[in-house]
Amino acid sequence: MKLTEEQGLKEIEGIVGAAHLLTDAATLAGYSVNMLATGDILPAAVVRPASTEELQQVVKIANTYKTPVWPLSGGQNRGYGMACAAKPGSIIIDLKRMNRILEVNVELAYALVEPGVTFAQLYRYLRDNDIPLWMDVPSGSPEGSCLGNITERGAGYTPLGEKFLFSCGMEVVLANGQVIRTGTGTLPNSQTWQIFKWGYGPSLDGLFTQSNFGIVTKAGFWLMPRPPAYEPLAVIMDEPEAVYKAVEVLRPLKLNMVIPNGACVTHVRKALGLTACWGEGKNILPQVGRRFDYSPETLRELKQTYRLGEWNFAGALYGLPETVQTYRRIVENAFRSALPGCRFLSAEEQAASPYWRAREKAMRGEPLWEFDMSDWEGKAGALWISPVAPVTNDAVGQQIRIAEETYAKYGFHYAAELILGTGRDLHHIIWLLFDRSDAEERSRAEQCEREMYDRYCEVGYLPYRTGLSTGDYLMRKLGPFRDLCHDLKQLFDPNNILSPGKSGIDLANRS
Ligand code: ADP
Incomplete structure (x- = not known):
C-alpha cells in the first residue's frame, strides 16, 4: 500500500x-x-x-x-x-518550521542552526543583537537555508566561502528514523561539537552532502570576527583576454592569503544580470533581456553607466588598518604590472553602481537577492553550469572556449563568474538563461547543459553540483564511484525512500 x-x-x-x-x-x-x-x-x-x-x-x-x-x-x-x-x-x-538558531557562540565564533534558518534570519539576528561576527552568504536568495547550502556544498564570498569546509558537526535523521550526530557530537555530552570537525573514527559528514543517505536536522558552522578594517576592491578590465592575466595575478595573492575571500572575476554579461536586480539597475532589465542579446552599442553604454569592464574583479581585504593598506598596495602593484589598462574604482565609484554595492555587501556577509533575471516576464528559466578549474590561465582558457563554442551552437550567450576558493581551485559558474514557456528553447537548454557536461568531463573537469534533471546523467560518467554510492544507499536506505534520484543515486535505477 x-x-x-x-x-x-x-x-x-x-x-x-x-x-x-x-x-x-x-x-x-x-x-x-x-x-x-x-x-x-x-x-x-x-x-x-x-x-x-x-x-x-x-x-x-x-x-x-x-x-x-x-x-x-x-x-x-x-x-x-x-x-x-x-x-x-x-x-x-x-523543514522551514524547524527554524531555530540554537546557538551563536561569540567567543569561539560559530553557530548551530536548524534547517529552516535562512541567511536573512541569521544576518538580522547578528545585527540586531550587535554580535561582532560576520557570516558567509552565497549568491542567490536571502531566503535560502544556511544548512541547505552546506549540504549542497555551496560557495560564498567571504573568507568562509567554502561552506562545507567551514561547517562543523551535523545531526542527521536516517531512513529508519534513527538520529545520529557527526564529528565529536558522537559523544552525547560533547563540549567540542562545533569547534573540532573530525571527531574520532571515520569522518562521516561528507556522506550527508549532495546525497540522499539522511536528512540533516542541525548543522554547525564557523563565523568570522568582524575585522577592524575591511577594504573591498573593485577592478575593471576592458580587454576580453584580461581574465587570463587576472587569474595569473590572483593565484599567488590567493595562495598566500593576501586576498582571503571568495573573490570573483565576473564577465560583463553576468555583472549586468546582477545589476538588473538592484536599485536603479532594475531599469535595465528590458535592455538586458533573458537572452543577453543586446547590441555592442547598448553594451558599451551600459558598461559606462554602471562602471563595468568586460571583466570585473571583486575581492576584499580584512584585518588591521595598517595591514589592509599594505596588502592593498601589493594587490594594486600586481594588477597594474600585468594589466596596465585596468582601473581600481574608488569607494565613491563603487557606491554609485548597483553591481559594486552588492559585491561590497556580499563580501562582508550581507545576503542579497540576485534572481530578477530569471524572473524575466515570469517565465525565464535559469541554470548554473558549474565546472571547477585549476587557477591557471590555460585551464580557464580551455573552459571558456568550451562554454563559448557550446553556447554558440545552441544559441545562448556566455555569462559567467569565476569564484576563487583556496587559490588552487575556482568555481566557473556559467549562467544559462532560457524561456521555460517555450518547449523548443527549454529542450535546447537541456541539450546544451548535457553537452557542456560531456565536453568538460571529457577533458577532466567535474561540475561541483548539478541540477535535478542531470544528476543521473553526470553520475553515470563516474564508474565505480557510482556503484559505491548505490552500495551505501542500500546500507543507509534499503527502501529507497530518501530523495531517490538525488545526485543520480536511486536504487530503482542502479543498473
Ligand atoms: P536552498 O534553500 O539553499 O536553496 P533547498 O532547501 O532548496 O536549498 O535545498 C536544496 C537541496 O538540498 C534539496 O533539493 C535537497 O536535495 C537538499 N537538502 C536540503 N535540505 C536538506 C536536509 N536538511 N538534509 C538533506 N538534504 C537536504
Missing part, C-alpha cells in the same frame, strides 16, 4: 497536525517546478514537521509504506532545479 493512500497520510497528519499536511492543488503546484522538466513534477503531499522528533516519526511512516520523501530546507535550490523532487508522487518534507 502506498502512503499517498488515505491511511498513511492520516498517520502523518496525526504527527504534525492537519494544518501541516498539505495536499491542495495550489500548495502542490508551488513545489512542482523543475527548471528543465517537461511539465511539472507534482508531489503527492507537503508535510511540515516542527521538530526532529516529528520528522523521525514522519520518516518512519514513509519507510514503513516505502513512499519516497524529499527534504527541502530553505526550499529555493535556485539555479539547480528549484523546490521540487526529482520524481512525481513524492512527499515533500519542508
Whole structure:
C-alpha cells in the first residue's frame, strides 16, 4: 500500500497536525517546478514537521509504506532545479518550521542552526543583537537555508566561502528514523561539537552532502570576527583576454592569503544580470533581456553607466588598518604590472553602481537577492553550469572556449563568474538563461547543459553540483564511484525512500 493512500497520510497528519499536511492543488503546484522538466513534477503531499522528533516519526511512516520523501530546507535550490523532487508522487518534507538558531557562540565564533534558518534570519539576528561576527552568504536568495547550502556544498564570498569546509558537526535523521550526530557530537555530552570537525573514527559528514543517505536536522558552522578594517576592491578590465592575466595575478595573492575571500572575476554579461536586480539597475532589465542579446552599442553604454569592464574583479581585504593598506598596495602593484589598462574604482565609484554595492555587501556577509533575471516576464528559466578549474590561465582558457563554442551552437550567450576558493581551485559558474514557456528553447537548454557536461568531463573537469534533471546523467560518467554510492544507499536506505534520484543515486535505477 502506498502512503499517498488515505491511511498513511492520516498517520502523518496525526504527527504534525492537519494544518501541516498539505495536499491542495495550489500548495502542490508551488513545489512542482523543475527548471528543465517537461511539465511539472507534482508531489503527492507537503508535510511540515516542527521538530526532529516529528520528522523521525514522519520518516518512519514513509519507510514503513516505502513512499519516497524529499527534504527541502530553505526550499529555493535556485539555479539547480528549484523546490521540487526529482520524481512525481513524492512527499515533500519542508523543514522551514524547524527554524531555530540554537546557538551563536561569540567567543569561539560559530553557530548551530536548524534547517529552516535562512541567511536573512541569521544576518538580522547578528545585527540586531550587535554580535561582532560576520557570516558567509552565497549568491542567490536571502531566503535560502544556511544548512541547505552546506549540504549542497555551496560557495560564498567571504573568507568562509567554502561552506562545507567551514561547517562543523551535523545531526542527521536516517531512513529508519534513527538520529545520529557527526564529528565529536558522537559523544552525547560533547563540549567540542562545533569547534573540532573530525571527531574520532571515520569522518562521516561528507556522506550527508549532495546525497540522499539522511536528512540533516542541525548543522554547525564557523563565523568570522568582524575585522577592524575591511577594504573591498573593485577592478575593471576592458580587454576580453584580461581574465587570463587576472587569474595569473590572483593565484599567488590567493595562495598566500593576501586576498582571503571568495573573490570573483565576473564577465560583463553576468555583472549586468546582477545589476538588473538592484536599485536603479532594475531599469535595465528590458535592455538586458533573458537572452543577453543586446547590441555592442547598448553594451558599451551600459558598461559606462554602471562602471563595468568586460571583466570585473571583486575581492576584499580584512584585518588591521595598517595591514589592509599594505596588502592593498601589493594587490594594486600586481594588477597594474600585468594589466596596465585596468582601473581600481574608488569607494565613491563603487557606491554609485548597483553591481559594486552588492559585491561590497556580499563580501562582508550581507545576503542579497540576485534572481530578477530569471524572473524575466515570469517565465525565464535559469541554470548554473558549474565546472571547477585549476587557477591557471590555460585551464580557464580551455573552459571558456568550451562554454563559448557550446553556447554558440545552441544559441545562448556566455555569462559567467569565476569564484576563487583556496587559490588552487575556482568555481566557473556559467549562467544559462532560457524561456521555460517555450518547449523548443527549454529542450535546447537541456541539450546544451548535457553537452557542456560531456565536453568538460571529457577533458577532466567535474561540475561541483548539478541540477535535478542531470544528476543521473553526470553520475553515470563516474564508474565505480557510482556503484559505491548505490552500495551505501542500500546500507543507509534499503527502501529507497530518501530523495531517490538525488545526485543520480536511486536504487530503482542502479543498473
Ligand atoms: P536552498 O534553500 O539553499 O536553496 P533547498 O532547501 O532548496 O536549498 O535545498 C536544496 C537541496 O538540498 C534539496 O533539493 C535537497 O536535495 C537538499 N537538502 C536540503 N535540505 C536538506 C536536509 N536538511 N538534509 C538533506 N538534504 C537536504
